[in-house]
Every structure is written in C-alpha cells, then in structure tokens.
Amino acid sequence: MIRFSNATVTYPGGVRAMRDLDLTIEPGEFVVIVGLSGAGKSTLIRAVNGLVPLTSGGLEVNGRDVTALGRAGMRDLRSEVGMIFQGFNLVDRTTVLKNVLMGRLHQSATWRTMLGMYSKSDIDVAARALDRVEIIDKAYVRASNLSGGQRQRVGIARALAQEPSIILADEPVASLDPPTSHVVMRYLQQIGRELGITVIVNLHFLDLATAYADRIIGLRDGVLVFDGPGSDCDANVFESIYGRSLTADDTMAKQAAL
Structure with a gap:
C-alpha cells in the first residue's frame, strides 16, 4: 500500500509541486497520473x-514511513520499487541482458557485479x-x-528483474510514436494484472490513460483535482485537470493521424 497523508513538496525557490496530498493506492492497482507539465506528476x-x-x-x-528512513532503509525500499x-x-x-541484470544489483554480491559474474539464478530472472x-531474442545485442520502443521494453524488463512490488513509470511513452506507446502501455497493464504489481504511470494523453488505467489521478x-x-x-473532468477545454491535440489518436 502507498499512502500520502497531507503531503507537501516545496522546491528551493518556493515552488510548491505537491500541496497537502491525501491519497491511498492499494496493492495491485494500475494507476495513471495526468496533468499539465509542472502539475506535480513526476514529484x-x-x-x-x-x-x-x-x-x-x-x-x-x-x-515503511518513508520520511523516517535512513540510508539502509531507503536502499531496502528502492529494491522493492522498479x-x-x-x-x-x-x-x-x-x-541488453547486462542492462536488465542491473535490476539484480541489490540481490547480488558486490564482487560479482564488479566482475560481471552474475549467478545463474540472476540470469534466469x-x-x-x-x-x-x-x-x-535481443539479449546479446548492444x-x-x-x-x-525496444529500448523502453528493456527498461521495463530491467524494472521487472528487481522482482518489485511496485513499478513507477515516469512519462514512459513521451518519446515514442503512438503505436509503440500502446505496446508499452499494454505490457505495463499485463504486468500489473498478471503479477499483481502496483503500477503507477505518468501520462499526458487522457485517451491513452483511460484506455489502460484502472484508476486515474488528476x-x-x-493539487489533487480528480480521482x-x-x-x-x-x-468536464479534463477541463478541471488542465484548466481548458479538451481538443484533438490532447489525444493520442490525433498524434497517430499526423
């Protein structure tokens, strides 16, 4: 479970990227966060x-109380979060294989990772x-x-290799074309459903979010304006999140037609 309680983040200079957020995400949920650039999604x-x-x-x-974690506790937390x-x-x-094996660093002895000598069990994972x-089929390709699209699939595989309980995807399709974006979103959706992993994704396009998410956070x-x-x-919900009316340019379908 992930639970924010009256959570605020203020960056140097006084920018408040998160304001008094109360939010609970249950285990195994597939959640998409939407909003304008600077809305606080990545934060x-x-x-x-x-x-x-x-x-x-x-x-x-x-x-775990994240605000109270020391260095060792934070390492343990991050080992569970891809x-x-x-x-x-x-x-x-x-x-590609060695990139994915980097997701096993927390499980491997330091001397093994320094020498690139991963165990058979790590390679199997x-x-x-x-x-x-x-x-x-691309395991031994540079x-x-x-x-x-292939690079992002490797990124997903690297996160999976951690055997996490939570996967965070920060704008994972922003640099991809529409068909490839759908492929990536389908993999993330399947991972959540089949493995019971909590998946939280940041997106801009609302139609892509509604096509895949169990739950949308705006x-x-x-400030949380939709859940x-x-x-x-x-x-109407789009306008409350983005502060203006929905246009064709705000949809992945429009991008696919360009």
Whole structure:
C-alpha cells in the first residue's frame, strides 16, 4: 500500500509541486497520473521511492514511513520499487541482458557485479523478464542498436528483474510514436494484472490513460483535482485537470493521424 497523508513538496525557490496530498493506492492497482507539465506528476512518483523528499506530511510505502528512513532503509525500499524512465537510462555500450541484470544489483554480491559474474539464478530472472516483454531474442545485442520502443521494453524488463512490488513509470511513452506507446502501455497493464504489481504511470494523453488505467489521478498545480475510474473522465473532468477545454491535440489518436 502507498499512502500520502497531507503531503507537501516545496522546491528551493518556493515552488510548491505537491500541496497537502491525501491519497491511498492499494496493492495491485494500475494507476495513471495526468496533468499539465509542472502539475506535480513526476514529484508524486519520485516521492514514492524517496527520490524527492516531502517537505511536510507523511508517506507510507509497504508499511515503511518513508520520511523516517535512513540510508539502509531507503536502499531496502528502492529494491522493492522498479523505475522506468522517459529517457530509458540504458548503458548503450553493453548488451541488453547486462542492462536488465542491473535490476539484480541489490540481490547480488558486490564482487560479482564488479566482475560481471552474475549467478545463474540472476540470469534466469533477467531472461524471464526479457521474455515477458517479448525481446529475449535481443539479449546479446548492444543496447545502442535498438529502436526507441525496444529500448523502453528493456527498461521495463530491467524494472521487472528487481522482482518489485511496485513499478513507477515516469512519462514512459513521451518519446515514442503512438503505436509503440500502446505496446508499452499494454505490457505495463499485463504486468500489473498478471503479477499483481502496483503500477503507477505518468501520462499526458487522457485517451491513452483511460484506455489502460484502472484508476486515474488528476493533478493541477500540485493539487489533487480528480480521482476515479477512466470511465468518469469526460470533457468536464479534463477541463478541471488542465484548466481548458479538451481538443484533438490532447489525444493520442490525433498524434497517430499526423
């Protein structure tokens, strides 16, 4: 379970990216967070694994009080939380398999990782993760030789290799074309449903969010303005989140037609 209680994040300079947030996300939920750039979407996601500390309020993740964790406690928390990035964050000069094995660092002895001598069990976990996103055939290809969609699938596999209870995806389709975006979202949806992993995704396009999310969280200027199923996200809800009327440019369908 993830529970924010009156949580606020204020950045240097006085920018309040999250304001008095009360939010509970249950285990196994597939949640999409939507809102304009600067609405607080990335702040919320990065608070979950401690990358962004709260200024005030509380945050509990998997029974841990995140605001009270020391260095060792934060390492333990992050070992349970996989992260998928907009920019993929792969090591281009090495193979796909070795990139995915980086998700096993918390489980492996330091000397093994320094020498690149992963155990058979770690390699098996990484291979299963690659197979789940249907890219096992690229295991020994250099990451630099992959397309954008393939690179993001490797990013998903790396997060899966951690064997996490939570996966955070920060704008995972922002640099992808519409068909590839749907592929990535389907993998994330399947992972949540089949493995019981809590998945939280930041998106801009509301139609993409409603197509896949169990639940949509709408943020505006760091404030929670919508929390409900995708079926409730009509034009009025969009206006409450984005502060203006919905247009064709706000949909993934329009981008696909361009």
